[in-house]
Structures are given as C-alpha cells and as structure tokens.
Amino acid sequence: MDSLADPHLRFEPVVSDPTGPRELVILGSTGSIGTQAIDVVLRNPERFRVVGLSAAGGRVELLAEQALRLGVDTVAVARTEAVEPLRAALRAQAAPGQRLPEITAGPDAATELAGSACHSVLNGITGSIGLAPTLAALAAGRVLVLANKESLIVGGPLVKALAEPGQIVPVDSEHTALFQCLMAGAKREVRKLVVTASGGPFRGRTREQLAGVTPEQALAHPNWDMGPVITINSATLVNKGLEVIEAHLLYDIPFERIEVVVHPQSVIHSMVEFTDGSTLAQASPPDMRMPLSLGIGWPDRVPDAAPAIDWTKASTWEFEPLDTDAFPSVGLAREVGTLGGTAPAVFNAANEECVEAFRQGRLPFTGIVDTVAKVVAEHGTPDRGTPLTLDDVLAAEAWARATTAAYVREEGGR
Known part of the structure; x- marks a missing residue:
C-alpha cells in the first residue's frame, strides 16, 4: 500500500x-x-x-x-x-x-x-x-x-x-483501527474510510444549546481519559476534523472517500469499506493502552495490554450521522486539508489559541470554531507552486496565533 x-x-x-x-x-x-x-x-x-x-x-x-x-x-x-x-x-x-x-x-x-x-x-x-x-x-x-x-x-x-x-x-x-482493517485488502480495493466519533459530551445539542457551554462541561468526556486540549477538541469535534486530515495523509485516500459517523459507545474505533461491499471494523473497549501497545510493539501484539470486549454481556452499538450544523469543524477541516500548504498549520494554531481562550473564559464555546474559520478565511489559499518548508510552517503558525489573539481581543470570537 x-x-x-x-x-x-x-x-x-x-x-x-x-x-x-x-x-x-x-x-x-x-x-x-x-x-x-x-x-x-x-x-x-x-x-x-x-x-x-x-x-x-x-x-x-x-x-x-x-x-x-x-x-x-x-x-x-x-x-x-x-x-x-x-x-x-x-x-x-x-x-x-x-x-x-x-x-x-x-x-x-x-x-x-x-x-x-x-x-x-x-x-x-x-x-x-x-x-x-x-x-x-x-x-x-x-x-x-x-x-x-x-x-x-x-x-x-x-x-x-x-x-x-x-x-x-x-x-x-x-x-490504529484503520491501520488494522486495511490489512484485509489492497489499496485499489478500498472504497472509503469510515472514522467514528463518540460525539463528545454535547452529542444531540443544537448550536443554540452549545452557546453557554462551560470549560468544566467541555472537559467531561463520556468515554475517554485525555488531556485538556484534546478533550476540548473532542467536544468541538475539531479533533475529528484533524483525524480526517491525518487519515488522508497516512493512507493517501482522497477526502471525499473519508466519512465520519457518530458512534456514542466508542467501541468500534473506525472501519474500512471495500469495493465488494464488505466493511471491516476494529472493536475494543475505549482504552488507549491497546493502540499504544500495538504502536510500540508493532508488528507484534502485546498480550493483555487492555481489557477485551465481554461478549457474555448484552450491549447495543449505535451509529448516527454527524450534525454538521452544530459541529461545523469537520467540514472546515476538510476544506483546510484540501487547500494544503500552510492552511492546516493555520487551522491547528488558531484552534490551540481559541481553546486556551475558552479555558480562560475569554471566548464562548461556539466561538472556538467560528474564530478558527475567520482566521483560515483571512489566511487565504496557499501558494501551491512553492515546496513547503519548516520556516513556512512556523511563520504561518505565528501569524495564525497573532491573528487569533486579535480576534479574541477585539471581537470575543463572535
């Protein structure tokens, strides 16, 4: 592959x-x-x-x-x-x-x-x-x-x-789920990657209901134990947008063939749909020790790295489409990933600044993605004719952080 x-x-x-x-x-x-x-x-x-x-x-x-x-x-x-x-x-x-x-x-x-x-x-x-x-x-x-x-x-x-x-x-x-599922076929046989999302703590809320979310509420993820930045990114679904870009870069699958589906239980971690109509899924309880053990032990598995699913107990797994109106971050990430160049650096740096502003009470929850979108739009289309350098990335990040800070100061991200 x-x-x-x-x-x-x-x-x-x-x-x-x-x-x-x-x-x-x-x-x-x-x-x-x-x-x-x-x-x-x-x-x-x-x-x-x-x-x-x-x-x-x-x-x-x-x-x-x-x-x-x-x-x-x-x-x-x-x-x-x-x-x-x-x-x-x-x-x-x-x-x-x-x-x-x-x-x-x-x-x-x-x-x-x-x-x-x-x-x-x-x-x-x-x-x-x-x-x-x-x-x-x-x-x-x-x-x-x-x-x-x-x-x-x-x-x-x-x-x-x-x-x-x-x-x-x-x-x-x-x-790591996609990594494992892709072993079942050749690249030419892959129809789409299906990236699952828990939906975070605010699954089912409308955009209007998200306006008053507090940092404490955003940090209460229902399934995963993560650091504060990633947890808030999961609440806004920015993390899922970043994962879509990551999947595109890792596996060279076009953005239009990478789908996001909400799976509240976080047991199926992602899936690969093949051209014959079959879909392979990787499932395990939400515990990062399993993917970590596979990462450090690859190509061998580490026995008993994390608990397995208890198949003797009844359970229900749900899947539902992503509410793109309440959570526009995944669509924005697709646009940024398609633009390429320094656009992903601007997207990520602006988000990091917005998350910190939200944690400090200087930006509303919905203002995180709104402000990131403004900064991305102001950045414009990257120059595709020049190879990207590390200095380009660092300069774009610095510009994005300064521009984001100005938006937060002057407009509160609104």
Missing part, C-alpha cells in the same frame, strides 16, 4: 531482536498518552526498555518517579527552570546508590532526544510543537509511534518527504 503507515508491513518476516527488550523514547511522558504507555511498558519489562523521557517540566515529581522506576538514561525538559526542581526530586526519590539520569533542557531538548539511539520514538506531545521531534525521529531512522497528530497535519509534506513506508505507526484509536 502506497502510504506512510503501511499495514502490509505485517506480512514481512518478523525477526525478534536477539539483544533484548526493544528500546523506546517516550516524548510527553507525564501526559495522558505517556503515562498509559509507561503502564504498558512496566507490565512488559521483558519486551520494552525506556531509555529516554521528555516532558514540558510542569510535573517534576511525576517525571522523576517515572525516570527512576524505568531506569532511563536521559530526561529532557522543555523548561530550563525545571532542571533544578527535577534534579532535587530525583535525588529525593532515588534509592541509595541508584544511578541518576542525565538531564537536558530547553526548547530543543525533546527534538534532540527524538534523534537519539533507540528503536522507536513515541511522540505523545500535545500540539504542533511536536513537529520538530517527529522530523528528528524520522531523519534518524527511528520507528515513529505517532500520537502527536498535529505534527503530521501541520507538516504533512515535510513528514511525507522523510518517512519511509511503514516507518510511522499511528496511535490514535481511529487510525
């Missing part, structure tokens, strides 16, 4: 590593993705060894605990002011005579760690700041276990230029 994430890699001979456990670097270790990945690692010490961790630096006690328990070689923190508190926490928690890891710090620390010696890099950083580490891991020839969808979305052409087929293994539950 002509794609970045090549499911047919599974049918190549699997050669076990004779030297011992697979060495991993985990970026964003103190976040939701990182902590769940570490849980999988700790339950499978014969299969995995974490050699490096990175985090922003806001939770030094947890980071120190992770580093010591895993016995990592290096810890990278983005905030230089976190170095001394982290060093103190390591000393306080270490057993007598226990070796302490090396500490690196600064905005490029995670990027440097991503290119260090290991087998796989799990990029669990939230936001487009994960782009540079993604590029570093690919350039160094590491297997990229990708939970940071934003880096692929904002830097699509840059990532695709570096990645070899099979070098990226997706971790989003939707994309």
Whole structure:
C-alpha cells in the first residue's frame, strides 16, 4: 500500500531482536498518552526498555518517579527552570546508590532526544510543537509511534518527504483501527474510510444549546481519559476534523472517500469499506493502552495490554450521522486539508489559541470554531507552486496565533 503507515508491513518476516527488550523514547511522558504507555511498558519489562523521557517540566515529581522506576538514561525538559526542581526530586526519590539520569533542557531538548539511539520514538506531545521531534525521529531512522497528530497535519509534506513506508505507526484509536482493517485488502480495493466519533459530551445539542457551554462541561468526556486540549477538541469535534486530515495523509485516500459517523459507545474505533461491499471494523473497549501497545510493539501484539470486549454481556452499538450544523469543524477541516500548504498549520494554531481562550473564559464555546474559520478565511489559499518548508510552517503558525489573539481581543470570537 502506497502510504506512510503501511499495514502490509505485517506480512514481512518478523525477526525478534536477539539483544533484548526493544528500546523506546517516550516524548510527553507525564501526559495522558505517556503515562498509559509507561503502564504498558512496566507490565512488559521483558519486551520494552525506556531509555529516554521528555516532558514540558510542569510535573517534576511525576517525571522523576517515572525516570527512576524505568531506569532511563536521559530526561529532557522543555523548561530550563525545571532542571533544578527535577534534579532535587530525583535525588529525593532515588534509592541509595541508584544511578541518576542525565538531564537536558530547553526548547530543543525533546527534538534532540527524538534523534537519539533507540528503536522507536513515541511522540505523545500535545500540539504542533511536536513537529520538530517527529522530523528528528524520522531523519534518524527511528520507528515513529505517532500520537502527536498535529505534527503530521501541520507538516504533512515535510513528514511525507522523510518517512519511509511503514516507518510511522499511528496511535490514535481511529487510525490504529484503520491501520488494522486495511490489512484485509489492497489499496485499489478500498472504497472509503469510515472514522467514528463518540460525539463528545454535547452529542444531540443544537448550536443554540452549545452557546453557554462551560470549560468544566467541555472537559467531561463520556468515554475517554485525555488531556485538556484534546478533550476540548473532542467536544468541538475539531479533533475529528484533524483525524480526517491525518487519515488522508497516512493512507493517501482522497477526502471525499473519508466519512465520519457518530458512534456514542466508542467501541468500534473506525472501519474500512471495500469495493465488494464488505466493511471491516476494529472493536475494543475505549482504552488507549491497546493502540499504544500495538504502536510500540508493532508488528507484534502485546498480550493483555487492555481489557477485551465481554461478549457474555448484552450491549447495543449505535451509529448516527454527524450534525454538521452544530459541529461545523469537520467540514472546515476538510476544506483546510484540501487547500494544503500552510492552511492546516493555520487551522491547528488558531484552534490551540481559541481553546486556551475558552479555558480562560475569554471566548464562548461556539466561538472556538467560528474564530478558527475567520482566521483560515483571512489566511487565504496557499501558494501551491512553492515546496513547503519548516520556516513556512512556523511563520504561518505565528501569524495564525497573532491573528487569533486579535480576534479574541477585539471581537470575543463572535
């Protein structure tokens, strides 16, 4: 299959590593993705060894605990002011005579760690700041276990230029589901990708009913345990729009053949419809440890990584169309993905700014996507004649953040 994430890699001979456990670097270790990945690692010490961790630096006690328990070689923190508190926490928690890891710090620390010696890099950083580490891991020839969808979305052409087929293994539950279902056929046999959405905490509400939503309500996702930004993105369905762009980039399927359907139970994570009329679905309880284990263990599965469906209990699975009037974010994302160039970077950066403004009470819930749409429209159509560069992406993001901030200040996003 002509794609970045090549499911047919599974049918190549699997050669076990004779030297011992697979060495991993985990970026964003103190976040939701990182902590769940570490849980999988700790339950499978014969299969995995974490050699490096990175985090922003806001939770030094947890980071120190992770580093010591895993016995990592290096810890990278983005905030230089976190170095001394982290060093103190390591000393306080270490057993007598226990070796302490090396500490690196600064905005490029995670990027440097991503290119260090290991087998796989799990990029669990939230936001487009994960782009540079993604590029570093690919350039160094590491297997990229990708939970940071934003880096692929904002830097699509840059990532695709570096990645070899099979070098990226997706971790989003939707994309790991597609990854598995696509193993059943060739690309020419795929009619459409069907990406499922829980609908978030506000499924069934009209646009008018969404106007007064509070941050506390938006952070109460019914199925998934995620960080605040991704949780709010799930409430607006911006996350689903980002996933549509990600699916297009990963699997080279046109946007018009990628469909979103609401599935409140979040048991079927996505489906692939084939040209003969058959549809394959991947199902499991909503637990990120399953896709994470598949990502870090690929091409082998990790036994008992997460609970399976209990088929002895009666259950009902529902599917319903997406309400595009109440949740216009998916349609906007399709437009942005079709535009390409720096448009996805503008979309993502504007959304990150709007989410923060909403969390601070400076923007209404419906103002998030409304403001993003204004910023995208002002940005206009990218120049397709010039190859995209990292500087282009960074400049577009900076412009989008400044423009979004101006909209929030002057108009409240209305």
